[in-house]
Amino acid sequence: MEYIKFPTTVKMLHEEIVLACDDYFARKIGEAELKVLIYHWADNVGELLFDGPGQYNPTVVQRIGKKRLKLVELMLAGYQTKLV
Numbered sequence: 139m140e141y142i143k144f145p146t147t148v149k150m151l152h153e154e155i156v157l158a159c160d161d162y163f164a165r166k167i168g169e170a171e172l173k174v175l176i177y178h179w180a181d182n183v184g185e186l187l188f189d190g191p192g193q194y195n196p197t198v199v200q201r202i203g204k205k206r207l208k209l210v211e212l213m214l215a216g217y218q219t220k221l222v
Contacts (some may be wrong), residue, residue: 139157139158139161139162139166141158141175142154143178143182144182144183145179145186147186148186148195148197148198149197149201151179151183151186151198152154152183152198152201152202153201154179154196155176155179155198155206155210156202157199157204158175158176159172159202159205159206159209159210162209172209172213175212176213177213177214177217179212180217180219181202183220186198188219191219194207
């Protein structure tokens with residue numbers, strides 16, 4: 139599956155997260171691929187995904203839903219944000 143690696147807006151990011159999580163639930167991609175993808179977004183467009191230390195952007199939380207958010211949290215378990 140092809141996903142946008144560097145979304146430029148929160149809307150694009152949440153659409154890609156929804157697509158990736160739905161593909162995972164449909165068994166089109168594996169856990170390892172999803173984890174790499176979520177880590178990539180957290181590392182490279184973290185300002186869109188996070189709203190502060192340990193907090194997700196409220197727009198992303200609202201748009202992706204509870205089940206997908208739980209999946210994203212599981213994928214990011216142990217993730218440490220970069221210090222700039």
